[in-house]
Amino acid sequence: MEYVYAALILNESGEEINEENLTDVLDAAGVDVEESRVKALVAALEDVDIEEAVEQAAAVPAGGASAAP
Amino acid sequence: MEYVYAALILNESGEEINEENLTDVLDAAGVDVEESRVKALVAALEDVDIEEAVEQAAAVPAGGASAAP
Amino acid sequence: MEYVYAALILNESGEEINEENLTDVLDAAGVDVEESRVKALVAALEDVDIEEAVEQAAAVPAGGASAAP
Amino acid sequence: MEYVYAALILNESGEEINEENLTDVLDAAGVDVEESRVKALVAALEDVDIEEAVEQAAAVPAGGASAAP
Amino acid sequence: MEYVYAALILNESGEEINEENLTDVLDAAGVDVEESRVKALVAALEDVDIEEAVEQAAAVPAGGASAAP
Amino acid sequence: MEYVYAALILNESGEEINEENLTDVLDAAGVDVEESRVKALVAALEDVDIEEAVEQAAAVPAGGASAAP
Amino acid sequence: MSAEAERKTETIPEWKREEVAELTDFVESYNSVGVVNITGIPSKQLQNMRRGLHGSAELRVSRNTLVQRALDSVGAGFEDLEEYVSGQIGLIGTNDNPFGLYKELEASKSPAPISAGEIAPNDILIPEGDTGVDPGPFVGELQQAGASARIMDGSIHVTEDSLVAEEGDEVSEELANVLSELGMEPKEVGLDLRAVYSDGVMFESDELAIDVDEYRTDIETAAAFARNLSVNAVYPTEQTAPLLISKATGEAKSLGLQAAIESPDVVPDLVSKADAQLRALAAQIDDEDALPEELRG
Secondary structure, three states: OHHHHHHHHHHHHOOOOOHHHHHHHHHHOOOOOOHHHHHHHHHHHOOOOHHHHHHHHHOOOOOOOOOOO | OHHHHHHHHHHHHOOOOOHHHHHHHHHHOOOOOOHHHHHHHHHHHOOOOHHHHHHHHHOOOOOOOOOOO | OHHHHHHHHHHHHOOOOOHHHHHHHHHHOOOOOOHHHHHHHHHHHOOOOHHHHHHHHHOOOOOOOOOOO | OHHHHHHHHHHHHOOOOOHHHHHHHHHHOOOOOOHHHHHHHHHHHOOOOHHHHHHHHHOOOOOOOOOOO | OHHHHHHHHHHHHOOOOOHHHHHHHHHHOOOOOOHHHHHHHHHHHOOOOHHHHHHOOOOOOOOOOOOOO | OHHHHHHHHHHHHOOOOOHHHHHHHHHHOOOOOOHHHHHHHHHHHOOOOHHHHHHHHHHOOOOOOOOOO | OOHHHHHHHHHOOHHHHHHHHHHHHHHHOOOEEEEEEOOOOOHHHHHHHHHHOOOOEEEEOOOHHHHHHHHHHHOOOHHHHHHHOOOOEEEEEEOOOHHHHHHHHHHOOEEEOOOOOOEOOOOEEEOOEEOOOOOOOHHHHHHHHOOOEEEEOOEEEEOOOEEEEOOOOEOOHHHHHHHHHHOOOOEEEOOEEEEEEEOOEEEEHHHHOOOHHHHHHHHHHHHHHHHHHHHHOOOOOOOOHHHHHHHHHHHHHHHHHHOOOOOOOOHHHHHHHHHHHHHHHHHOOOOHHHOOHHHOO
């Protein structure tokens, strides 16, 4: 999940979520960065409204049905 | 939230969650790091079982409420 | 199931959900395509608002599946 | 989501979920395929038991919270 | 949590939530005040609408992480 | 609510929740202390298990899940 | 000794002067002094109550005139208690706070039957139900007292909750008998605090009644508010750090799902989501021929 967290930090700092920035953040955290995952992440986030996606997590009703067996 | 995200990246990469590492990650993301907040986070996390807290979130439906257009 | 997934892919790519396109996708996936089912599906989907149906599913807790080890 | 759908079609047709097959299916659907996302998906699915993940979803009432528009 | 309570008292009394006032309140309560935590709190609250933040339920998994004993 | 917050600070700092301590904390926060309210609070809290009440609060998010704006 | 002093000694007997002096000492030795109504408490019960105060408070009973004289001589505001001195009363002193004193006294009250001629201290309600009394003239007595009553299944029933006396009403002989027959004890007997003078402030009993549950709720609310603020302002504390971690994780996951990020942590959920979407779509399809067997409704 570290790649996603890296994207979230960049989103908060207002920096662009691109390959270079993501790699920098992950590098600084000691992550052994895989270029293709960074690329995939950038591509996946291209048309996504991150604020909205993050807020959806907040909208989750507490105590929701936990599907855990 | 960027400070918390940074801690979670370190948690995943297996690096220690200390002031230096947090500052490095946030710096790399272009965050204007406040030392006191870093300190406070490190202190607050001292006795926290991060894995457990992460799993708590996993037990809860993510992305719940449908995004009404 | 594969027929319905094929329809979902076409829905996302923005291509028309018609017999030809469905057959192409299924062919590419190595499916032994049954023409009558393709026909039935295309007809059945004519009156369905796919976006809406798909969004309803988004309300489903995804949490369940335990994170890969 | 189209990448995931494509993987699930292959899973049903019994074909291997590899980069080539995924690309073929997506191509056939008119998707502008990004190699990195295909790669990431193949890697991510390596350790996933698809049947199990699907069953998790089935265990939960689909369409749960009715997303009344 | 005592630091947060101190901020909440100041918020109600209408006094400014700054390092000096926070320290005074905590001192009076016999708390061994840590400057960095006070600083971090002031920084964290800078752009926060306290009234709103107080009433908005912390959107967190229910059954939530049990409070540390 | 400031009287209650004051009691909670004392509870965390381990100081006794008595009239003198409460008055000190409130004074420090610039509150115009009403002696009778302090007295009533002290008497009332004698019969309240504060730890339990605090934990109770942790189990139930206050302010009801407010849907994202 | 002058003639005048001699005469005073005659009009105020020694024991009275000593009593006033003792009462004065009593008042001066406590932070809070109150007047309690002890009307109708049998002396033996009063002794028990006195002992029941456990040393947290002291009860002193004397003649009202002497009590008033003592309050007057202490002054400093205590004389304001004199207006509460009437009927059968006692002085109560404590270093505890007046709210605590009131709570303690209320808790020590016990129910008791009410007699004819007494004033109802609150509304008296005879509850609906089987009285257990065999059919007989008691039905009429109940009805006369103002209760709806009739014979059912071989005994006398009260058919609905019936108000038979309002607060302040004098209890009639008939009603007293009926309540006694039913075994009802509508009175609360105990030391009834009228007012307390505490550190310069006079508190009447209705000001002293505190709702502990309300305070408990306030504590819960305050704790929840602090927690909310800590999480929403992202100021982690020992208690809220786990919540923040969970929240951050949830946000990452939500983003992962919404953006269909092909990350190993997200993909299992994406597969679930795809399956759920498939089922949701299938549910909209009426023609079963268009669906594989496992998706047919």
